[in-house]
Each structure stands twice: as structure tokens, then as C-alpha cells.
Amino acid sequence: MIRLDGIGARxxxxxxxxxxxxxxxxxxxxxxxxxxxxxxxxGEIHGAVAAARATDEEKALRGSVSYLAGRLFNPAHQLxxxxxxxxxxxxREWLPIVSFAVVGSDRRxxxxxxxxxxxxxxxxxxxxxxxxSPAPLIVTxxxxxxxxxxxxxxxxxxxxxxxxxxxxxxxxSLRGLEESTGALWAAHRVSLASLGALAFLVTLALGLVxxxxxxxxxxxxxxxxxxxxxxxxxxxxxxxxxxxxxxxxGELARALNSMAAELAAHGDxxxxxxxxxxxxxxxxxxxxxxxxxxxxxxxxxxxxxxSLAENDVAAGAGARVQDDLARxxxxxxxxxxxxxxxxxxxxxxxxVHPPEDVPLTELxxxxxxxxxxxxxxxxxxxxIAPDLPVVRADRRRLLEVLQNLIENAAKFTGxxxxxxxxxxxxxxxGRRVFFVRDNGRGIEARHLERVFELFAKLESSAEGTGVGxxxxxxxxxxxxxxxxxxxxxxxxxxSFCFTLEGA
Amino acid sequence: MVSCRSSGHALLCAxxxxxAASTANTASAVPQPAxxxxxxxxxxxxxxxxxxxxxxxxxxxxxxRLREQLRxxxxxxxxxxxxxxxxxxxxxxxxxxxxxxIETVFPTLALHEHGAKLASDLVVLRGGKREYHSVxxxxxxxxxxxxxxxxGRTLVLQALRSTSAFALPRAELARAGLAxxxxxxxxxxxxxxxxxxxxxxxxxxxxxxxxxxxxGAFNERDWATLPExxxxxxxxxxxTRPIIRGLLSFRAALDPGVRARAREALLGLSADDAGxxxxxxxxxxxxxxxxxxxxxxxIGSWRAALRAVGAR
Numbered sequence: 001m002i003r004l005d006g007i008g009a010r011x012x013x014x015x016x017x018x019x020x021x022x023x024x025x026x027x028x029x030x031x032x033x034x035x036x037x038x039x040x041x042x043g044e045i046h047g048a049v050a051a052a053r054a055t056d057e058e059k060a061l062r063g064s065v066s067y068l069a070g071r072l073f074n075p076a077h078q079l080x081x082x083x084x085x086x087x088x089x090x091x092r093e094w095l096p097i098v099s100f101a102v103v104g105s106d107r108r109x110x111x112x113x114x115x116x117x118x119x120x121x122x123x124x125x126x127x128x129x130x131x132x133s134p135a136p137l138i139v140t141x142x143x144x145x146x147x148x149x150x151x152x153x154x155x156x157x158x159x160x161x162x163x164x165x166x167x168x169x170x171x172x173s174l175r176g177l178e179e180s181t182g183a184l185w186a187a188h189r190v191s192l193a194s195l196g197a198l199a200f201l202v203t204l205a206l207g208l209v210x211x212x213x214x215x216x217x218x219x220x221x222x223x224x225x226x227x228x229x230x231x232x233x234x235x236x237x238x239x240x241x242x243x244x245x246x247x248x249x250g251e252l253a254r255a256l257n258s259m260a261a262e263l264a265a266h267g268d269x270x271x272x273x274x275x276x277x278x279x280x281x282x283x284x285x286x287x288x289x290x291x292x293x294x295x296x297x298x299x300x301x302x303x304x305x306x307s308l309a310e311n312d313v314a315a316g317a318g319a320r321v322q323d324d325l326a327r328x329x330x331x332x333x334x335x336x337x338x339x340x341x342x343x344x345x346x347x348x349x350x351x352v353h354p355p356e357d358v359p360l361t362e363l364x365x366x367x368x369x370x371x372x373x374x375x376x377x378x379x380x381x382x383x384i385a386p387d388l389p390v391v392r393a394d395r396r397r398l399l400e401v402l403q404n405l406i407e408n409a410a411k412f413t414g415x416x417x418x419x420x421x422x423x424x425x426x427x428x429x430g431r432r433v434f435f436v437r438d439n440g441r442g443i444e445a446r447h448l449e450r451v452f453e454l455f456a457k458l459e460s461s462a463e464g465t466g467v468g469x470x471x472x473x474x475x476x477x478x479x480x481x482x483x484x485x486x487x488x489x490x491x492x493x494x495s496f497c498f499t500l501e502g503a
Numbered sequence: 504m505v506s507c508r509s510s511g512h513a514l515l516c517a518x519x520x521x522x523a524a525s526t527a528n529t530a531s532a533v534p535q536p537a538x539x540x541x542x543x544x545x546x547x548x549x550x551x552x553x554x555x556x557x558x559x560x561x562x563x564x565x566x567x568r569l570r571e572q573l574r575x576x577x578x579x580x581x582x583x584x585x586x587x588x589x590x591x592x593x594x595x596x597x598x599x600x601x602x603x604x605i606e607t608v609f610p611t612l613a614l615h616e617h618g619a620k621l622a623s624d625l626v627v628l629r630g631g632k633r634e635y636h637s638v639x640x641x642x643x644x645x646x647x648x649x650x651x652x653x654x655g656r657t658l659v660l661q662a663l664r665s666t667s668a669f670a671l672p673r674a675e676l677a678r679a680g681l682a683x684x685x686x687x688x689x690x691x692x693x694x695x696x697x698x699x700x701x702x703x704x705x706x707x708x709x710x711x712x713x714x715x716x717x718x719g720a721f722n723e724r725d726w727a728t729l730p731e732x733x734x735x736x737x738x739x740x741x742x743t744r745p746i747i748r749g750l751l752s753f754r755a756a757l758d759p760g761v762r763a764r765a766r767e768a769l770l771g772l773s774a775d776d777a778g779x780x781x782x783x784x785x786x787x788x789x790x791x792x793x794x795x796x797x798x799x800x801x802i803g804s805w806r807a808a809l810r811a812v813g814a815r
Contacts, residue, residue: 079709080702082703104713116732117732118732121732
């Protein structure tokens with residue numbers, strides 16, 4: 001069952017209406033022409049038959065009248081009414097007589113066809129043939145034909161015959177012909193009407209089926225694509241349309257699907273950028289807060305010790321002045337370190353070194369080498385997987401990442417008697433994950449993300465500015481990868497994992 | 504049907520009758536053994552020579568019924584003998600080719616005059632009437648009031664053998680002392696009543712109305728059945744005394760046994776519906792009755808009247 005709605009239904013209705021209108025006009029025109037032609041043929045046949053019959057039958061009628069006149073002469077002349085009655089009775093057997101009267105020479109009826117001679121003596125009005133013009137007078141009135149004929153022999157006139165026939169015989173034949181042809185025409189008209197009705201119904205059925213098929217092939221895909229576009233517009237970017245349609249419809253479907261895919265991609269990118277922007281805004285807020293807070297702290301220290309140094313100078317306490325100046329210097333160094341880290345952080349993502357092939361095993365060893373003093377001091381053993389792949393990356397930045405992660409691991413060994421750091425690679429579904437794993441104090445799940453915040457320190461006594469992990473994440477993200485922390489909680493160590501685009 | 508003619512055709516008629524008889528039984532020229540069935544033949548005069556089958560249609564049912572009645576008595580009713588006129592019928596009777604006839608009084612008397620030996624046994628009742636009479640009529644505007652007014656005028660009659668429309672009026676005129684002669688009789692007295700023969704009752708009326716004659720005469724039943732428009736233009740001015748409606752007469756030489764048996768059968772025809780229907784078909788016969796002495800006396804008087812006018 002073809003289901004039509006919306007544009008499909010309208011399209012089908014338009015097509016059906018158009019088809020029906022065309023067929024109806026064609027049928028009406030053909031029917032009118034056929035009917036008119038039939039009427040012309042009928043009229044011609046009627047006329048031809050009438051003319052032929054009229055000629056022949058009038059001759060026959062005149063012959064019959066002549067015969068009757070001969071039969072009637074003697075009895076009329078002899079006033080033999082009995083014999084006239086017999087002749088009239090005989091004539092009724094072979095002529096369609098309505099009335100028959102024999103008129104005497106006094107123009108009064110002598111005998112007629114009624115059993116009681118009811119018209120006897122009636123005067124006959126109107127013209128009657130005479131010896132000078134003896135031809136019968138034939139007058140047709142409606143369906144009846146009156147014939148007045150002279151009954152004479154030579155110059156002797158015995159009277160007249162007045163004969164009324166129910167109709168001229170030829171008219172009867174003609175009427176029969178007309179009735180039969182009329183029935184034929186009527187049957188023909190019924191056939192034409194039936195044929196027209198059948199053609200109409202067939203056309204209607206064909207029109208509906210054709211319209212339905214056309215609707216399926218044209219309008220329905222459009223409707224489907226319209227619905228898909230609406231779905232896409234409402235945000236369902238996974239909506240797709242069937243691209244098997246031929247020609248322009250297929251191209252349109254493909255374009256729609258392509259548009260949906262691009263919109264989805266752009267949407268993803270937009271959402272990602274929006275998340276990134278939100279994260280950066282948060283980071284910036286924290287940065288502003290941290291900067292204002294953490295930079296304020298050394299300044300307060302410097303300001304305080306400067307005031308103390310002023311007092312101590314005034315008091316002449318040279319030893320305390322030295323101590324005050326040392327503290328002022330330390331606070332200034334701290335501020336310098338903070339500002340350096342901030343500067344470095346701001347550079348990440350803006351200053352990009354040309355990418356190069358970087359063997360990660362080698363790079364990890366280089367990082368360990370740079371941190372050797374601290375690692376030895378902490379007694380941390382570092383194990384580097386020997387088969388780490390070569391990746392295409394900014395070598396210096398990636399080295400900073402590994403340094404930060406290994407240093408961070410060495411920093412939080414906790415109570416571990418045998419602190420150990422492992423640099424390796426694992427295969428997750430669809431991606432390769434590099435990790436720097438330690439067996440240190442671990443991180444609670446609720447802090448796994450916080451450690452990447454700028455200046456974030458889970459322990460206030462911890463060394464450093466709290467910028468390292470934030471810096472590492474930004475570098476990894478600048479390489480199209482991700483950096484995150486995994487830990488099963490305190491005492492279970494921590495794994496810092498990252499991916500790299502193309503790795 | 505066997506038809507006989509008078510004079511020149513008598514021999515042929517006889518031969519045909521003989522042939523017919525021989526076809527039915529054996530040759531009549533040969534004396535019939537007593538064991539052979541006896542025969543009876545009915546003869547009529549054709550009223551309309553142009554329609555020979557009419558008499559067969561009229562008398563066919565009657566003869567069929569009569570044949571059924573006679574056959575158990577060993578009498579075989581022969582086919583109807585149709586003759587052309589009175590002379591021919593008289594000849595057939597004389598030669599024994601017809602055994603009985605049904606006629607009105609005057610034709611019956613005429614048959615006697617023509618030599619046929621007849622014995623009238625039964626009266627024929629038609630329309631339930633035993634007798635009828637003739638009426639004289641003329642135009643409404645005619646000055647004729649009595650039979651005497653017909654003197655020197657023309658009377659339209661039907662046919663020579665008609666009782667009511669010829670013989671009876673003629674006898675009535677004779678009884679009134681008027682001479683009646685054919686219209687074309689150039690030697691007749693101017694005072695005589697001249698007659699024309701119109702051939703039928705309705706023609707008689709028309710001829711009178713068209714002044715071809717001054718008056719006419721036929722029986723009262725003809726007057727009653729005359730077309731209304733004609734009767735309205737005519738008036739009656741005289742009627743005759745009644746006369747027996749008809750007579751059934753046997754050939755005088757017919758075997759008495761056959762005659763008696765036939766008479767008995769004819770009288771019995773009106774006893775049942777089938778017989779009455781057959782009788783009615785025969786020109787409206789109601790039944791037959793035996794001729795009484797009074798009837799015979801009346802017939803005798805009419806015979807005298809007939810002879811008085813010298814009618815044929």
C-alpha cells in the first residue's frame with residue numbers, strides 16, 4: 001500500500017487531477033465527435049430510406065387505389081351497398097385501414113367500414129378528384145394518410161373512395177427501421193458511455209498508481225530529505241537519508257548527508273573548542289587569582305622585611321639587616337621563578353618548534369639524565385621501556401613533558417621505600433597510551449583532575465610552583481593529544497598517561 | 504360438396520352425384536343390397552355464388568351433428584349438395600340426388616311448381632319465432648301511405664326466391680288487387696306496381712333512399728337490423744299477415760324409414776346444447792317442429808296466392 005502524505009499526497013493529487021482532466025477532455029471530445037458522427041449517419045440513412053420508401057410505396061399506394069377503384073365501380077354505380085361492404089371488408093385484410101368510405105355522386109357516404117353504416121349519408125367535405133384531374137389526393141396527417149380517389153369507368157363517375165390508412169406503409173417500415181436503429185444507437189451510446197466510464201476508471205486507477213509511483217520516486221524522497229533536514233536542524237546530526245536515489249535526488253541526498261556530517265564535525269569541534277575555552281577561562285581565572293595571590297605573597301614578604309630592615313638599620317642591628325635582606329632576596333627569587341614559569345606557560349601553544357621524529361625511549365632517557373641529581377637524591381629507580389616508538393613532535397616541548405612527569409613522580413614518592421618510576425606504552429582500544437607510572441602516594445579520585453590546574457598543589461609543602469603539570473598538559477594538547485592522571489587512590493601510586501596525534 | 508345446375512348441367516350434376524355416391528358407397532346405378540347403409544342427402548341453394556364455401560360453413564355443424572344421430576340407425580348422411588338456383592335444386596330433387604331441403608314457404612312451393620315432389624314435414628323456427636311477416640317502407644317525405652299508393656310506382660324487392668322480400672309482398676299486393684310487374688316490362692299497365700331487385704335488404708333501403716325506387720319490402724327482422732341512419736330516413740306504411748318461418752321438406756320418394764328416422768333426429772337436435780349450437784349456426788335455426796294441419800292449410804292458401812300472381 002502506497003502511503004502518501006504531505007507533498008507526496010499533493011503531488012499525487014495534482015498528477016491524478018491533471019491526468020483525469022486531460023483524459024476527461026479527450027474522452028468528451030471523442031465521445032462528442034463519435035455521437036455527432038453517428039447522428040449524421042443516422043440522419044442520412046433515415047433520409048435515404050425515407051426517400052426510397054416514399055417513392056416506392058407511393059407508387060404501390062397509387063396502384064392499390066387504382067385496383068380498389070376498379071373493384072368499387074360496379075357496386076357503387078349499381079348502389080349495391082352490400083357488395084361495397086364486402087369490398088371494404090376485403091380491403092381491410094390487406095391494407096392498414098383506419099376508415100374506408102365509398103362516397104356517392106352526391107358527395108354523401110354510401111357505404112363505410114362500420115358494421116352499422118354509421119357514417120351513411122354524411123357529407124364529405126374538401127377536395128375530391130375529378131375526371132379532369134383523376135389522380136388520387138394523398139394527404140398525410142400525423143401518422144395517418146388519407147387517400148381520396150375517383151371511382152369511375154371512362155367518363156362515368158360512380159363516386160369516390162375515401163381511405164384513411166393508419167400510416168403510409170412505408171412510414172411504418174421507416175418507423176420500424178427508426179426504432180431498430182434508435183435501439184442500435186441507444187445501445188451504441190450506452191456502449192460509448194460504458195467505455196468512457198471504464199476508460200475513466202482505468203485512467204483514474206492508472207493515474208493514482210502512476211502518481212503514487214512518481215510520488216515515491218520524486219516527492220517521497222524530497223519529503224524524506226525534508227524530514228531529515230528538520231532532524232538535522234533540530235540537532236540530530238546523526239540523521240542520514242537514503243542515497244540510493246538516482247540522479248539529482250541522489251546528489252541532493254549525498255550533499256545533505258555530507259552537510260550533516262560536516263555539521264557534526266564542526267559541532268564536535270565547536271563543542272571541544274567551547275570546552276577548551278571554558279577550561280581556559282577557568283584556568284585564566286585561577287591564573288589571575290593565583291598570580292594576584294601567589295605573587296602578592298613574596299611582595300608582602302619583601303615589603304615586610306624591607307620595613308624590618310629599615311627599622312633594623314635605624315636601630316643599628318646589622319645582623320638582622322643581613323637576615324632581612326636575605327629573606328627579601330629569597331622572596332624576589334620566588335617571584336622570579338613564578339614569573340618565569342608563567343612566561344613559559346604562556347609560550348606553550350604560541351612558540352612551536354618544527355616537529356621532528358623523536359624516539360621516545362631516547363627522549364625519556366635524556367629527561368632522566370637531566371633529573372639524575374634529584375632522582376638519586378630521592379633514591380628513585382626509573383625504568384624506561386626500550387621499545388617506545390618514534391613520534392613526530394616538538395622535541396624540546398616533549399622533553400619538558402617527560403621531565404615534568406618524571407620529576408613529579410619523584411617528588412611524590414611518599415613513604416615508599418623503593419620508589420620507582422616506569423616510562424612505558426600500553427595499547428588501549430584504538431589508541432596507544434604512553435604513561436609515566438610511579439609507586440608513590442597516589443591521588444584520590446576527586447583530585448585526579450585538579451592536579452593539572454595552574455599553581456595547584458595538593459600539599460602546600462610540596463616543592464615547585466604548581467605550574468608543571470598544567471604546562472605538560474598544554475604541551476600535549478598542543479600536539480593533538482590528551483594528558484590525564486590515573487590512580488586507584490592514596491598509597492597505590494599514580495600513572496600519568498598521554499596520547500599523541502599520529503602515534 | 505356436390506353442385507348441380509339446371510338444364511344443360513343436369514347430366515353433369517347427375518354424374519357428379521353418382522360419382523359422389525359411388526365414392527361413398529357403391530354406384531347408385533347398381534341396385535343396393537339391403538345390407539348396404541341407407542343414405543340421406545341435404546341440398547341447398549347457394550346464397551352467394553361468389554362465396555361457395557359459405558353454405559358449408561353455415562350447415563356444416565348441423566350436418567355433422569345430424570350425421571352422428573343417424574349413423575347408429577344405419578343411415579349415412581352424404582356431403583352437402585349445393586345448387587346454384589331453384590331450378591337446379593328442383594332437378595336434383597327430381598333425380599333423387601337430394602333428399603331433403605330447408606327453405607321458406609314460397610321457394611318450397613316454387614320447387615313444387617318446378618316438378619319436385621316434396622313432402623313438407625317440419626316447421627323451421629328461426630330466432631325462436633315460428634312465423635314472420637313482411638313490412639313495406641318508404642322515404643319519410645314520400646306521399647305513400649297505403650299499398651294503393653304504390654300504384655304506378657316502383658317497389659324495390661330483394662330477389663326472386665325470397666319469401667319475405669319478394670313473394671310475400673308480391674302476394675300481398677296481388678291480394679290488394681295490384682298488378683306487379685318487372686320494372687323493365689314495357690308492355691305493362693302504367694297502373695301496375697313495377698319492381699326492381701336490389702339483391703339485399705340493405706340495398707333495398709339504399710335504393711329507396713336514393714330514389715331509385717319509391718318503396719321497398721322485406722321482413723320485420725330485416726327492418727330491425729337495418730342501419731339506424733337508414734331506418735331514421737324511412738317509415739313503414741304496411742305489413743303483411745304472418746307466414747311460417749320456414750319448412751323442412753323431404754323428397755316424396757324417399758324411403759319412409761329413412762324419412763321417419765331423419766325427422767326424429769332433426770326434432771331431437773334441439774334437445775341438447777351441442778345440437779342447439781349446430782342449429783343456431785345454420786342461419787339462426789332455433790328448432791324444428793312438426794307441421795300441423797293448420798300449417799298445411801296456411802301453406803295451401805299461400806300456394807293459391809302464388810298461383811294467382813303467376814309467379815314462377
